[in-house]
Amino acid sequence: AVHQELQGPESYSGLQKLCDKKELYLVKLVSEGGGGELQSFAAPCALLEAGLAESLIVHLDWKGNMIAINLNVRSEEAPLKGRNRDKFDTKVVMQSMENGPTPDTAAFIQKMEEEKARKLSGETKDNRSFFAKYWMYIVPVCIFMAINSAAGPEGGR
């Protein structure tokens, strides 16, 4: 469970000051078990513009340890929420680590086996029409004949 400590109107003016000085708004997450601190930051001007709507992504490793936090400004929601709000609106998202990809050998082997089986059960039936199958032989013969027939009468003359 994540316990959030939000400061009220006072921090708002503080944010304004940070924005004017072009500094950064830092967040620190201190775990109660003494596991150390995690830090992240956001641009204060963007945060003010978004009406203090932010999201905090907590990254976990596969053992469930917190490894990093990322503070993001939810600027896409700004027009809906209205500006100059005095309260932080924080969404907390937990993101866990995924298993890395492994070579997909199973599908490949299956494919190869299908191919083998098909070969054993006899060649695949070719149900294309005669012309579709042998057009590459027929067409040159036709052309050759056409040329011959065109050239033939001339030579005879």
Place this chain on the structure above:
Amino acid sequence: MRELVVLMILMLGGSGVLGLYEDQAYKFDWRKQLIGKVEDLEFLAAGVDTAILVRTQKNVLAALDSDDGKLLWRHKFEDSAETGKILAIGRLNRNVVSVSGSSNIFLRLWEPLHGALVQEHFIKLASAPTHAHLVDNNLHFVFVKPNGMDIVTYTFDTKKFTEGSHKKVSTETTEVEKCVGLDNLLVCSTPSGLIYTQINSKEPSKAEMIPVADIQGSTLARRGTRIQVENSAGSVSTFKVENGKLVKQADITNIVSECPGVEVKQECSEWGTDSEGNKYCAQYADNILTRFKGEETTVKLASYRGKLEAVWSECGADPQAYQLILAFQDGGLVSVTPRGNIMFTREEGLTSVHKAEFVNIGFEDKSSTFGPLYLHHENMFDPATLAQNFINRMKRHILQLREFISSLIQLKFLEKNSAATLDRFGLNKMIVIATEHNKLYGMESISGKLMWQLYFPGRFTSAEGFESKSQAYLLIQRDGRAGGEAQAVLIYAHAHSVHHMMTFDPLTGKMISNEPLNMHLDQALLLPEFSDHEIKPILLVGKDGNVAVHPRAAAECLRSGPPLFVLSGPTNSKLVGSKVVPSQEGSGVSLVPVWSLVTPSTEIVSVKTRNPIERVHSAGRVLADRSVLFKYMNPNLALVAAQGTDSSAKLFLNIYLLDMVTGKVHYSATHKKVLGPYHTVHSENWAVYSFYNEKARRAELVSLEMYEGKTQTNATVFSSIENKVIPLVERQAYILPVSDVRALKETVTEQGITSKHLLIGSAVGNVLDLPLHLVDPRRPPLDTPAGMREPGIPPYIPELPMPHESIMNYNQTILGMKDILTSPSGLESTTLVFVHGLDLYGTRITPSKGFDLLKEDFDYIMISAVILGLVLASYITRKLAQKKMLTKAWK
């Protein structure tokens, strides 16, 4: 099946045949075969000539020609000290003997002329011996135990191997540092002096002790019929055997050699004092003195090599003729004649490359430059700047023309300019190498020729992994292309002091300055070039969080420039990103930590960012339906790999794609049951990493690609803070055709138009040149119909091919490969490659073939003849036509 055959043809056709023609071998590439820093050396009479048998720190047994130092043969044993370390070398009748291993000992007999294996004996010992000693056909192992020493003797010949005697020797001390054998005596160094004992008597005995003040036990060595050891004041104590007893001779300041009467001396020209008040030699004399029968000869060394560490000598029948071989601190092996001439030099320090960088030499002749070739890009389109540039350029061309004409008149155009050959296509660069043996080298990338060398008194501890990389930094502040002097900086831990910063010219090797840093350095970073500053500033981060910028004037640029973020790793399992905040006035700079990544109970093994000189040519890729998928190209992204141990004591690997400015994790994945080595590459919008899958017993390569999607947010400027795109990460895994990957690198070209290739170096010694589209994570399933496939991407097959013609170094094996370096050349098609390890190898490759190059066998004569013929023909036909017209008109 037919589909598969078609697929194979497609794959071969698509990737292009990469091989060389036979006559192109050795044309673009060079290889240097090295052996490593010599630990022990023995002269052999092999046939007519004498050869030198050596064993080196790199577990290499080699034979060299004693006249020119050329390699006759060599055998590289296993990398690990446990199986490959050579303990002793010797001779037995006509054969060469080597003893290697630790508790499993291999005794091998070799034929001395060609290095063929004659016989191999295997000995299994209960524990690793402290010392192994070969005397003729006896092999003695010394085990140091708490209550004394055990000496086990074996007897061998070319056929048999028999276990001999055991002997116990009691000693007063147990701290035995080093042992050497001299005939039948075993002499060992202890902190208080030398102890010695008879080696071949069987009855237990007590070691005799000779106290030596301020002894440096590691310098104990055998030289001919004497034993010598140095003390910390620099003088040498020598000992001789008389009636089975070790007798001390007079202390001398010279190093004696095996030949009677030959002494070698290196004087110290400058003494220094370290922080604890100990005296050390800061600078040795440039020349070595040899003394033979009271006559002193000076040996002039071409370059400074640091401390003379060992001397071996061979005496001929004629007492005047001897050969000295000197081994220096920088790994150099120098052979000297009695007259002080140098017979050969081997630069064996090059086998331990710590850092290496390519440096542009530049296209322009230094003598005829008009200020910088490139003016600042800031106001490139300002009319005044444009006019200035244009005038400069015209001036340059006129000058070049004048020079060309004058050279033509003086018939000098055939003369080659020898000083750092300027080539117009940038195919030649300077490779600057910093070795772990305290030497900087400048090497021509086109030929592998050493152009200069420079000594630095650094200190390298044998730490492994991420930490060891930070012991020295080689940063190129300005290369030769920008006009003016090139400048580079080497930041190193001084052997007796704090970190030092040495500024030098990377093209000529001229040292500009060498100053202490006065801070406990944590890391040094090269900052991007600021527009009003010609050289890249360096940010120095201290262990206590102190920050300094060098040169100091650059702090001003930091204040006016965009905000800067740096990464630091305070511990092995934590990364901290900090913002660089310059103070309002003065040159002070401080760091404010803004994000962190903590990977509990794992160790971060690598952080790989994009090559800063890399350019990306296309912003997207065309899909099968003709829409464009835009690449997510974040220059601040890094691929972080961390290794940990799970509950069943198996290793796992965590991979993060991390934005180094905001600390945002864009992708994280874990691979369980893996083994190292891990190699990562990140470039453009993709990253690949390789590891050994212990479960499946194969090396795997995972490929990641990041895309923004079908729309692009901001095509001109990328800002990590303002960018809100969450990239789509495509991923796929492949099986590598090599099981032991030693190095992984991508090719890089000037403009990024040429397609990318991956270079995979294997432990066998070959480098596979793999087109990147073969590891594309978007390779479609095998049964995808042809119409749905994206152009240029073959269907997915888990195993990557390894055609023999795509092995970059064809039959030139690169032993003990450690890393691959790539650099763009001036030609878009060509990438320069440098591979280092025990061997050095340099070549150039053309990933998309040489599209901007004329063919090797381009027929210049033919094409000129054809053009000339055409001109002639058109002239003649014109005449003929005129004639015809004239006669026609007369009709």
